[in-house]
Amino acid sequence: MKSALNLCLLLLALQVQGQYIFDLSDKQRKQKIPYSPDHSQAEDENLAHVKIAPSNADFAFSFYKQAREEAGNKNIFFSPLSISTAFAMLSLGARSNTLNQLHKGLAFNLTDMEEPEIHKGFQHVLQLLNDPRREVQLNMGNTLFISDQLKLLPKFLDDVTYFYYSEAISSNFQNSLEAIKEINKYIDTKTHGKIVDLLKSLDSDTVMVLVNYIFFKGYWEKPFNNLYTRDDDFLLDANNSVKVKMMHQNKGFNIHRDENLSCWVVEIPYKGSATSLFILPDEGTMQQVEDALLKETVYNWMQSLKKRKIYLDLPKFSISSAYDVKSLFEKMGVTELFSDQADLSGAAVKTLLKVSKAVHKAVVDVSENGTEAAAVTLIEVVPLSAEFPPPPHIRFNRPFLMMIIDKITHGILFMGKIVNPAKED
Template sequence: MKPISCLFFFFFLIGLHVHCDHLSGHHDDQENDGNSTEHQHPPLAEEQGNKTTKCHKIAPSNADFAFTLYRQIASDGAGKNVFLSPLSISTAFAMLSLGAKSETQTQIHKGLAFNLSEFEDKEIHEGFHHLIHMLNRPNNKAKVNIGNALFIEESLKLQPKFLEDAKTLYDSEGFSSNFQNTAVAEKQINDYVENKTHGKITHVVQNLDPNTLMVLVNYIFFKAFWENPFNTQSIREEDFFVNANTTVKVNMMFQRNYYKFLHDDNLNCSVVEIPYKGDASALFILPDEGKMQHVEAGLVKEHLSKWEKTFKYAEVRLYIPKFSLSTSYDVKDLLQRLGVTHVFGHDADLSGIVEEGKLVVTKAIHKAVVDVHETGTEAAAVTVMTMVGVSAFTSPPPVFRFNRPFLFLICDKKTYSILFFGKVMNPTEK
């Protein structure tokens, strides 16, 4: 049987429209800056030494933003599944802030949880630059691809510095687009996204406004195999208790193996860390009965570091359902609630992007898909289970049965980054 892995795909879109002045003419460098410009990554060896701390410096702010954004989304529907990449959203808006000025820039940085008394603008962008390169490292068995692109109206004159910084700091590709022909522009963007997400996100852009001047895309793709694969033969149909009144049938994966785990008495939840091959791991968080809202309200980045120090490592009986989620969010609404308002209205100052005229962000969309499976019938699953079984004679191992709503995070351990954040309320709802 062909092995099945965990796949995560994200798309973030910003549509920029003219706000007042009509923009005309053609950029002298449009042929070079607007058409595809595959930017060469400098070798990672050039970014070692004291530069390795740059992505770590922005990690706490990115984590704060992740938890704050999650709570905003969860508050909109307590009974709904949640799945997003806060890192995709923060990267896209950080790149946009290259061209933001005055209060518009300040609001973006504050909304992304950057304390402006601790960060210079340059440090934020250098942090993301280093983070992008660390996540894209080719030798990681947990595959992560993150990137950015600008689709630019043919007549739009961009500030050369914005283009250069977008390429240099965010490895952004640039494409010349004709938004007057919306069908062609939509196909161009959709084909790009489909290619970068390996076919998992298609036709994401529809009904483009012909007045669009630029579309900014950030994508992140993740593919990894469990370090200890689940055995297909151990999957059983079991009940999942959505709430007191609703029970659904799920395909429950099972494994008896050694994992890091704990129970947080203050937060009222159990946590199991499930490692992937490579430098990534998943944290599965099971709130105690009736404590989901308590966990959601209290979960902060400090818990992650505390758990890392207090984890036990022992044999456990682990039950996790197979599930697939697909979500879509209006990021404009979410960020406005976080105080990022100027960039979406009459007060927008994105003068660092264009040479003349005024731009405003009119749409910000985030789409996400996740599939969590077993990895087929790899021998490693059987071998590991046999070894584990031999050692368990004195007392039964603890049981972690994720058969009611739970949270999960996917983390990159090298950069201390939360790549993905989700809540499974009903694993049978796609």
Template sequence: MPTLYLCLLLAGLHTAAHCDHLPDHHNEHKDHEATAPEEHREKHISETMDYLKLVPSNDDFAFRLYNQITKAAPKKNIFFSPVCISTAFAMLAHGAKSATLTQILEGLSFNLTELQEKEIHDGFHSLIHMLNQPGRELQLDLGNALFLKEKLKILEKFLADIKTLYEAEAFTVNFKNTAEAQKQINDYVEKKTHGKIVELVKNLDPETAMILVSYIFFKGKWEKPFNPEFTTERDFFVDEDTTIKVPMMHRMGMFYLHFDEELSCTVVQLHYNGSAMAYFILPEKGKMKQVEDALWKETVTRWSNSLRRSSVNLYIPKFSVAGTYDLKSHLINMGVIDVFSDKADLSGITGKQELKVSRVVHKAVLNVDERGTEAAAATAIEIMPMSLPQVTEFNSPFLLLIFDGVTKSTLFVGKIYNPTEH
């Protein structure tokens, strides 16, 4: 049976500051809707909000996958984009049938008694459209592409649907010439991720029938940047036996903060210009597993509702982290089984049961530094209370979540175990 590779990737450049709770964007399209004809207004609102139906399931998938990855590598840095992986598998599901289809969608945490397949695809179409909106203060690009074997007959309906619903591009590739095929795919990926993801595809099988690529590129500037002059070398306690020196960014100011007494962890919410925000979660000594076991959407919602504006003397490492994952075993553990076997039914792609998935590759890159807005925004005056600020220093392994406030999507999930480990 010919093979189909799923290559899922992400690139990110990041920077940070404080913020409000999850912003309310119900009026995001107010001006446009006011000028739309009355009979189209309700339909327009419904279509642009389709992505909200995905939020609970996408969050469940994000934290289920994190749980799988950290079990396999508990003392390693972790960083991945759940929304990128979900998008790719939802696109694949559009060509799946029978048990293969059910396993993929349920593996993505969708309850098929509550949400119809069409609603899922419409939701992803709406999500991609919203994330790729031009004119946002942060740079965020989510896209998909198919690289097809020469002479592989793809159903016109499948091609048309994924171009419409998932904004996917399609290219013909000679997989027999593995070197040239790898170059074509990797050049495309490198260009789309602004040079951040290189050599995604390696050791390509000449019998490959199709490669599906889903990418996300994110570049954000901190709403309140850190001053590089205040970055100094400080200790980071990886574990009881390992202490390293890291460049530690420093900023004193008003931040949204919460100490979770039940889980023994500190949560700091930082904001990017635009709609994205980051949660930095610092477990107390010996409490990382306790926090990881509780990392579900309900916990994050509770944190968000408990945040309070506080005066904080904040230290966060400046770091770069990259991760490459073969997700096949993790997805099998999550119930996505048949698509990797000869039982695979992807007949919605070619009209025949002739394809199966052999590999699922996800590569992620993250850079966190001081950079923020140029000029004026960096000189804003912040009024501080007279009391001494609380010192919060991320000097031991911590978790990182990055959200898009408009779509309520979990863009990235990570754990920084050792900031110096690339």
């Protein structure tokens, strides 16, 4: 059995007061993007970021379902784009079956797309997400902390720099305490103090740490008035509840009732090119809705939205979630990368490498100015003769699903399930 030096992947996601939404409709595909304001729909279809969007969506829902199995009654919140970007970047150094497993785990089919197109797609996503002309604050980046003992192959270093705009920072892993301090300081800075002291320890033979981070801050197009925020009950289950700060609005929103899945869907727009999607299953149907989470399902929801005035209740909350991505990936069939059979021969000179640790942490804050997650209950009254039906009352007062997706890149930035908005971790 061969020995291998270790790589560590740290994947970070910050969502503060805002989000984007997933929409593959023709209308949204015609939306202007910063680099080509007059492009046609046909041209958009050929853009690199559009080509990888379906695979990234498939990966997001696949990862969610694995996370759900381990979460139990805990909140779920993560950035699938952060995870897929990090592993796609690492795949530049993977070979043979290790590479094949990575492609399959990330939902990329090389019969539909050539490998260079994958990396070109992520390159375009990074360009679009980091465009300083956006109205919202959105930053995503990658960094390699590299031991003095490790010599990366020039092509790998060139490719991660060119496609993923990755920084390469020399780090003294022989002094693990200093290396941990350096990496944690970097994470603290990039996440604006939201994630601190994430890295607790390093394996003694670690030679590289890959960090991916995403930070988002946006604001509601129509903010909630904090004068209407009040204490209310959030129903954890049939017998238990917690007190939350519940926000309120009485305005027109795009809503949809999915009778097949027994859930309500609400879209809430943000300033700029941002919007939010919230899904509230009927009592007892959460698993049914979760099982149906596919890109086709979300597409159908978005196509079916109709504007209507509603009474909306939405909880304030701040939560974080952490995941052992290594464990979840192994359950998704990506095993070789973490074993002594790993083939990362395209990354380093005469050095056998494997991934020893891959962790992901995501944090979200929701307030009157903006939010990132919510859920919906609608009581619909059908009048017998009234010309205008009264506005339905939609209350996010029990567990709900959330998605945050960028309309420009069609990429899912964040997704999750809020089971208990009063519990931070």
